[in-house]
Amino acid sequence: MRGKVAVSSEGENSMDVSRLSVDELFQNSVIWDAHCGIDPQVPLDVSSLERIRKAGFTYVSTNVGYDVLPWHEAFPVIGAYRRWLGENSDGYIPVSNIGDVVAAKRDGKLAVSMDIEGVSALNGTTDLVEVYHRLGVRQMSFxxxxxNAGGGGCHGENTGLTRFGRNVIKEMNRVGMLVDGSHCSPKTAIEIxxxxxxxxxxxxxxxxxxxxxxxxIRDEQAIACANTGGVIGVTGIRIFLGNMGDNSTDLDRLVRNIDHLCELVGPQHVGIGSDFAEITTALESRFAKATDYWPPEHYPSGGDLGFVDIEVFPQLAAALSARGYSNKDISGILGANFMRVAAMNWE
Ligand SMILES: [Zn+2]
Incomplete structure (x- = not known):
C-alpha cells in the first residue's frame, strides 16, 4: 500500500509515530518479511507472492535454493525471479539495496529479494558468495x-561452524550479505x-x-543474535508454534513469541519472518523423499507444516498495541528492526 516511509534509507526512524492510530502506523511503517517459504522451483509460485503483496507487506525475502536440492538448481530459480519481477514492475521491485525498499513503500509495491538456505549452494567455494550477491541474493543461512560443510543443523549433532563456514561468514560480511542463523544447531548459531x-x-x-x-531457538541463540545488534523473526508455522491443526490461536501464539523475545532481548531485536507459502504437492512429495532433512518424528504430518495465513501478520499491529507496546516498538517489530540490520549489512 502507498504511504510515507517512517524509516530512512539508513534504517532510522525519520518521523514521530507516537501519535498515529494503529491503522496509520501500519500505513506509515515498512512491513518486512525476512523470509517466506515459497518453494524454490520453476515455474514460480506467484500466487503466494501476490498474497504477501496484498496483505500490505513492503518487503519479502524469498528463497531460491536450499540444501535439499542440487546446488545448481538455484540458478534457474534466480533467473525466473529476475525475469518475472522485471515483467511485473507495476507491483514489484527487485531489491539491490535499502533504497529499493524505500521506493517500494513510497510507490505501494512489494520489494522482493532472494535468499538461500544452506551453504551447500556454494559447492564448496566461497567465490560463489559474490556471484550470488551480484545476482540479487541478499541473505543466506548456513x-x-x-x-553440512558449513556447520551443524538443528536436526544434527549440535556441532559448530567448520573452517569453511567461518570463511563463508567473512566473505558474506565483505560483499554485504545478511548472515542468517535459522535452521542451525544451537552451537553453530552462537558461533555465527x-x-x-x-x-x-x-x-x-x-x-x-x-x-x-x-x-x-533456545534463549541463548536469541541472546547471541541480539548481542550482535541483530534481529529474530517470529514465524508462522503451526508445527513450530505448537498449535498444529488449530488455526484459532495463530495470532495469540505469534504474540506470545514476540512477548517472550521482547522480554528476553528487547523489542528492537524482534521482527517477522513468516515462512509463508501456499502448500503445494511438490513440497509434500519432497518431504516424503528427504526424511534426512525432515525426520518424521519431528514432522509427523509430512509437508503439511501448518502455514499460518499471511493475512494474520498485519493483525499483529493492533494486537501488540492492545498489549501496551509503543508505536515505535510496533513499527520496529513490523519492519524497521530488520531494515536497520539490512542497511548495516548491505551498504
Ligand atoms: Zn526455512
Missing part, C-alpha cells in the same frame, strides 16, 4: 536442518554470532521455551 563482524539475523524461528521443537 545449514538446512542437517549438518561470534564470528560475524556485522549484525546477524535469525530470519524465521520461534522460541524453544514456548514449544520444544528442535527447529525453534
Amino acid at each position: 545449514v538446512y536442518n542437517k549438518d 554470532a561470534e564470528v560475524s563482524s556485522k549484525p546477524i539475523i535469525i530470519s524465521h524461528a520461534n522460541s524453544w521455551v514456548l514449544h520444544g521443537h528442535p527447529r525453534n
